[in-house]
Amino acid sequence: MVGIDRRLLQNVDWPLLGATVGLVILSASTLASLHVGRAGGSVAVRQLAWFGIGLVALVIVASIDYRRLVRLAPLIYLAGLGALVTVFLVGRTVSGARRWVFVGPVSVQPSELFKICFVLMMAWLLASRWAQPVNRTTLVLAAPVAAVPMILILKQPDLGTALLLGPVLIALLVAAGMPLRTLGGLVLAGLAAAPLAWLVLKDYQRERILVFLDPVRDPLGSAYNVIQAKIAIGSGQLLGKGVAGATQSRLAFLPERHTDFIFAVFAETWGFVGCLVLLACYALVLLRGFDIAASTREPVGRLVALGVTALVATQVLVNVGMVTGLLPVVGIPLPFMSYGGSSMVVSMTALGLLLSVRMRQFQ
Amino acid sequence: MSSRLGYLGGPGMPGRPDPGRRRVLAMAGVVTVALLVIVCQLWYLQVLEGGRFQEASDKNRIRIRPIAAPRGILFDRNGLPLVDNRPAFTLSLIPRELERDPAQRAATLGRLASLLQIPFAELQDAVARVSPDSILPVRVRRGLTMDDVVRVEEWKLELPGVIVEVEPQRAYPNSRFAAHLLGFVREANDEQLKQGRYRRGDMVGQSGLERLLDEFLRGKDGGERIEVDAMGRQMRMIQSTEPHPGAQVVTTVDRRIQEAAEKAMEGHAGAVVVMDPRNGDVLAMVSTPAFEIDRFTGTIDREAWLRLVQHPEHPMLNRTIQSQYAPGSVFKIVVAAAGLQEGSLTPTDRTDCAGDFRLGDWTFKDWKEGGHGSVDLLEAIRHSCNVFFYEKGLKIGGSVIARYATAFGFGSPTQIDLPGERRGLIPQPRLRRDRRVGGGWHAGETVNMSIGQGKVLVTPMQVARFMSAVANGGVLWKPRLVQRIERRDKGVVWSDGGSVTGHVELSPMVWAFLRHSLWSVVNDNGTGAGARIPGLDIAGKTGTAQMIAKSRASKGQDHAWFAAFAPVREPEAVIVVLVERGGKGGQVAAPIARKILNAIFMEKVASVELGG
Numbered sequence A: 001m002v003g004i005d006r007r008l009l010q011n012v013d014w015p016l017l018g019a020t021v022g023l024v025i026l027s028a029s030t031l032a033s034l035h036v037g038r039a040g041g042s043v044a045v046r047q048l049a050w051f052g053i054g055l056v057a058l059v060i061v062a063s064i065d066y067r068r069l070v071r072l073a074p075l076i077y078l079a080g081l082g083a084l085v086t087v088f089l090v091g092r093t094v095s096g097a098r099r100w101v102f103v104g105p106v107s108v109q110p111s112e113l114f115k116i117c118f119v120l121m122m123a124w125l126l127a128s129r130w131a132q133p134v135n136r137t138t139l140v141l142a143a144p145v146a147a148v149p150m151i152l153i154l155k156q157p158d159l160g161t162a163l164l165l166g167p168v169l170i171a172l173l174v175a176a177g178m179p180l181r182t183l184g185g186l187v188l189a190g191l192a193a194a195p196l197a198w199l200v201l202k203d204y205q206r207e208r209i210l211v212f213l214d215p216v217r218d219p220l221g222s223a224y225n226v227i228q229a230k231i232a233i234g235s236g237q238l239l240g241k242g243v244a245g246a247t248q249s250r251l252a253f254l255p256e257r258h259t260d261f262i263f264a265v266f267a268e269t270w271g272f273v274g275c276l277v278l279l280a281c282y283a284l285v286l287l288r289g290f291d292i293a294a295s296t297r298e299p300v301g302r303l304v305a306l307g308v309t310a311l312v313a314t315q316v317l318v319n320v321g322m323v324t325g326l327l328p329v330v331g332i333p334l335p336f337m338s339y340g341g342s343s344m345v346v347s348m349t350a351l352g353l354l355l356s357v358r359m360r361q362f363q
Numbered sequence B: 001m002s003s004r005l006g007y008l009g010g011p012g013m014p015g016r017p018d019p020g021r022r023r024v025l026a027m028a029g030v031v032t033v034a035l036l037v038i039v040c041q042l043w044y045l046q047v048l049e050g051g052r053f054q055e056a057s058d059k060n061r062i063r064i065r066p067i068a069a070p071r072g073i074l075f076d077r078n079g080l081p082l083v084d085n086r087p088a089f090t091l092s093l094i095p096r097e098l099e100r101d102p103a104q105r106a107a108t109l110g111r112l113a114s115l116l117q118i119p120f121a122e123l124q125d126a127v128a129r130v131s132p133d134s135i136l137p138v139r140v141r142r143g144l145t146m147d148d149v150v151r152v153e154e155w156k157l158e159l160p161g162v163i164v165e166v167e168p169q170r171a172y173p174n175s176r177f178a179a180h181l182l183g184f185v186r187e188a189n190d191e192q193l194k195q196g197r198y199r200r201g202d203m204v205g206q207s208g209l210e211r212l213l214d215e216f217l218r219g220k221d222g223g224e225r226i227e228v229d230a231m232g233r234q235m236r237m238i239q240s241t242e243p244h245p246g247a248q249v250v251t252t253v254d255r256r257i258q259e260a261a262e263k264a265m266e267g268h269a270g271a272v273v274v275m276d277p278r279n280g281d282v283l284a285m286v287s288t289p290a291f292e293i294d295r296f297t298g299t300i301d302r303e304a305w306l307r308l309v310q311h312p313e314h315p316m317l318n319r320t321i322q323s324q325y326a327p328g329s330v331f332k333i334v335v336a337a338a339g340l341q342e343g344s345l346t347p348t349d350r351t352d353c354a355g356d357f358r359l360g361d362w363t364f365k366d367w368k369e370g371g372h373g374s375v376d377l378l379e380a381i382r383h384s385c386n387v388f389f390y391e392k393g394l395k396i397g398g399s400v401i402a403r404y405a406t407a408f409g410f411g412s413p414t415q416i417d418l419p420g421e422r423r424g425l426i427p428q429p430r431l432r433r434d435r436r437v438g439g440g441w442h443a444g445e446t447v448n449m450s451i452g453q454g455k456v457l458v459t460p461m462q463v464a465r466f467m468s469a470v471a472n473g474g475v476l477w478k479p480r481l482v483q484r485i486e487r488r489d490k491g492v493v494w495s496d497g498g499s500v501t502g503h504v505e506l507s508p509m510v511w512a513f514l515r516h517s518l519w520s521v522v523n524d525n526g527t528g529a530g531a532r533i534p535g536l537d538i539a540g541k542t543g544t545a546q547m548i549a550k551s552r553a554s555k556g557q558d559h560a561w562f563a564a565f566a567p568v569r570e571p572e573a574v575i576v577v578l579v580e581r582g583g584k585g586g587q588v589a590a591p592i593a594r595k596i597l598n599a600i601f602m603e604k605v606a607s608v609e610l611g612g
Helices: A006-010 A014-032 A040-061 A066-071 A073-090 A110-127 A136-154 A159-174 A180-192 A194-200 A203-213 A223-235 A262-297 A298-325 A339-359 B019-048 B050-059 B102-116 B120-128 B144-156 B190-195 B208-212 B255-264 B302-310 B328-342 B375-382 B384-395 B398-407 B429-437 B444-450 B461-473 B508-523 B585-600 B602-611
Strands: A092-094 A099-103 A107-108 B062-067 B084-093 B138-144 B162-171 B185-187 B203-205 B222-230 B234-241 B246-252 B270-275 B282-288 B350-353 B356-359 B364-367 B373-376 B473-475 B481-488 B490-497 B500-503 B537-544 B559-566 B574-581
Touching: A014 A040, A014 A262, A014 A339, A066 A073, A066 A110, A066 A298, A073 A099, A073 A110, A073 A136, A107 A110, A107 A339, A110 A136, A110 A298, A110 A339, A136 A159, A136 A180, A159 A180, A159 A298, A159 B019, A180 A194, A203 B255, A203 B537, A223 A262, A223 B050, A262 A298, A262 A339, A262 B019, A298 A339, A298 B019, B019 B050, B019 B350, B050 B102, B050 B162, B050 B282, B084 B120, B102 B120, B102 B144, B120 B138, B138 B162, B144 B162, B203 B208, B203 B328, B255 B270, B255 B585, B270 B461, B270 B585, B282 B481, B302 B481, B328 B375, B328 B384, B328 B398, B328 B444, B328 B508, B328 B559, B350 B384, B356 B384, B356 B444, B364 B384, B364 B444, B373 B375, B375 B384, B375 B508, B384 B398, B384 B444, B398 B429, B398 B444, B398 B481, B461 B473, B461 B508, B461 B559, B461 B574, B508 B537, B508 B559, B537 B585, B559 B585, B574 B585, B585 B602
Parallel strands: none
Antiparallel strands: A092 A099, A099 A107, B062 B222, B084 B138, B084 B162, B185 B203, B222 B234, B246 B481, B270 B282, B270 B574, B350 B373, B356 B364, B473 B500, B481 B490, B537 B559, B559 B574
């Protein structure tokens, strides 16, 4: 089952893997420069260890035929839902959010792992016989499958991950052939419901949106992160301050500087030129992903490839957009860069699926 | 499958149009545009506005202001505080805000050194130990006077990176109050830092209850993250964490009795233990001379420290548990108990005391020149006749006496919760003969042991435990110091209901006889008459422990003991007084005990005096 054909190996996407390794190296060196908390430089080492674990996940996933996985998607999806419920039963609360579950010595974030389950499930659903032809009926089928986990994740609360599922779903619907008019109606309805959503949001989430609309609204409170991140990025200027000079980051002005705001640290240290290199790596990964999706004519493979690509793309765009002040602050990690085991393993698994599709494209 | 999925395309039909592919490529386009927007924003932030942000970054000055958690308060059994906290000033340096240039930094530190008379090297050491980028204040000197603070504030502009912080600090009712019991608090030393439980500058309990309960008392420090301008003024608060104060400890000590006992011991070196015989509660624990407990809280210089440690009277020593003495005649109670219970001694046995006792070539003297005449057991205890006990001790036998002494807890630690307790010594005749250590046991040693001399060693706490057992009918309590520990948010987190560590079985007749004879020591013109208080039935025993040197010069160098309990019928307090080199127990220790007993039973005594 796991045996790999030599022909399959020939189709491994080396540029994609190369760009990923480049991102992880940038991540580890940025983390090493931070001296975060008690763990000190070991955060970088642990990030590399997670990359190693992620690599194993990638090889396993890539060597399995994605069609087998998609056939199991309903089971995987239910398991994922189970994990999300587990968070409420035995979860650990960190700064007001119940997102983590302890598995032995490591804490796992089920909402991170669920992203993959979601992509597989949607690919299975949209390619299934009941969803054909893709139109309003398909929407009725897909709505509960998407809504249940989104509500569970929102309740943790983890707004970032919940919102992430939206663009991924839309991308899959577009690729599956949903009439654009129907889709437009859906988006309009979503916008119309936005005031309702306002009522559901937690106070701090509303505050973040207000701060995004008006940054000087509260420079001491929630706007602090945004202002400090902008100062960090801006003061990096064209060529950056180097590791020793990056005072914003090193002196802990920046909150969450090894996780969600790591891009600001990188931007301060390496400047505009460094940012271009970093974004080029992401562009390479994402465009390869879209290319694989476009060139795969097998429908399930295309949906899986597009789904994981959309997943990574949304995270990159939302995270960098947030840190540079283009979007409101939402807690979404930057794939491959932000410190975090769950995020790293999930991102690597996503790449594994992409490779699995790519390697079996021409079978 | 593919036939149904027309829109999604299908394999093997490269020629057919593939609208799905077009849509995927369109999405790739959207993502590319989004990435370009981000690049534009970065260009704007980093290149167009970069200079402005650089300036903002340079002006950013952040300080972390630790807020020390107030240490938990220790209360006495009635809710009176034994220690308190008051705000105190601490001089700190912030490495990152000191001058970068070494010469200029040295100038700042030099200015500070001469301003407050701190050794320059001490300041340099403090700065050298931490990273120059640190924004955490380094505590240099605690307990600044108001004058010091004013001086620093006046020179503020010439002292960049120097700040004065306010921290809660221990405050004591008076500087020697319950010093050994409470213990002192001081900055964590290098050894404690190595254990990794403390950070540099943390205040840690170093002795007594402060050390024992440090984990509960210390609380959790909070902190503020503030942004300051170039003058060091706070611009805004960024983040603040409230400190969690330490837990409150309710001890068994009675502050009133402790104070009375300390007052009564003024001018003497020695120890006082007051214990509740019903549960082993330590009501007072005094060791004199005491050290000045508040001297340590600030910065104590090496010389003052050495003076304390090397002082000939050892003020750091807690004499109640860390010093051992011969018990002298107090030990006669053990001998009497052993003889009566074993049947080798009866209350009617008499001895003719002529002032000395001969055993082979040896002569053992009574303390009273010319002797007590013919005495029975009651009289021998009342007047503390040595010759009677020399003779009866020999008859009872050294190993029997040793067995009873051991049963009464002598020779084993009381298991009190304070560190460094000595265990005392009860010589074991049988053991020594069998193992042929030191050439065997001499009858003379039994003679010496019978009056609590020779090799017998006890601590005042052991005597208090023993006397409690006599008072309560044989129960050996573990001395209890802490009743319970309470946290503000969690309620009681630790409590001690007291524990029994042993039991001495004697017949009720023997207990009754012992109590009566001890009562007569105080109330029937015995050696303990100096402790007599009209209206209060006190039972006690004096003791005079001779020093080893028998020269004339050492006369009056004996340790004076007095151990008592009251009231006799239902004992509520046991008191043990030891005065080092005080002379005779009856003349020195008993009057001190009287003063303390007066304070303990003030109300009872006052009502009798008013009534009579």
